[in-house]
Amino acid sequence: MSDLGKIAGRVITDVLEKMAFMFADAAESPLELTEPERAMAAQLEFKGPLRGTIRVAASDDLCRLLACNILGVEPDQVSDTLAEDALKEFLNVVSGEFIEALAENRPLYELAVPTAFEMSADAWRALAANKAAVGFLVEDAPLLVFVEVSE
Numbered sequence: 001m002s003d004l005g006k007i008a009g010r011v012i013t014d015v016l017e018k019m020a021f022m023f024a025d026a027a028e029s030p031l032e033l034t035e036p037e038r039a040m041a042a043q044l045e046f047k048g049p050l051r052g053t054i055r056v057a058a059s060d061d062l063c064r065l066l067a068c069n070i071l072g073v074e075p076d077q078v079s080d081t082l083a084e085d086a087l088k089e090f091l092n093v094v095s096g097e098f099i100e101a102l103a104e105n106r107p108l109y110e111l112a113v114p115t116a117f118e119m120s121a122d123a124w125r126a127l128a129a130n131k132a133a134v135g136f137l138v139e140d141a142p143l144l145v146f147v148e149v150s151e
Helices: 003-020 060-071 080-103 121-129
Strands: 024-026 039-047 051-059 115-119 133-138 141-150
Touching (some): 003 060, 003 141, 039 060, 039 080, 039 121, 051 060, 051 080, 051 121, 060 080, 080 115, 115 121, 121 133, 121 141
Antiparallel strands (some): 024 133, 051 141
């Protein structure tokens, strides 16, 4: 696992525990995770002394569970929009923590507004096969994280 992957892994587990009261187990390889029937992804770009992209992809079930845990709502109250919003908010917090860990004492960074989209099975497999991707099992649901950084 790359240094970026290690930072991302630490941030993901910390944010899930503190924000959503959930626990993540790192996968040996993202390819070993079961491909979800339906998945969503959220992406955020940042710029400053370093520039990059952070993307998270999760099963629909995990997005809905995030919404329940973050917002304190019952499962039958979670719409597709609410599940998408929960994934974007999770990404927002992960991105802030990740950049703080990466940037140390460097100047401020500008974060874009996260975007979310439904993810096809082919897109899930391509992301899982990417060498920069890190996989997690969260409450028996798959989660992929991809970080790309350049100067």
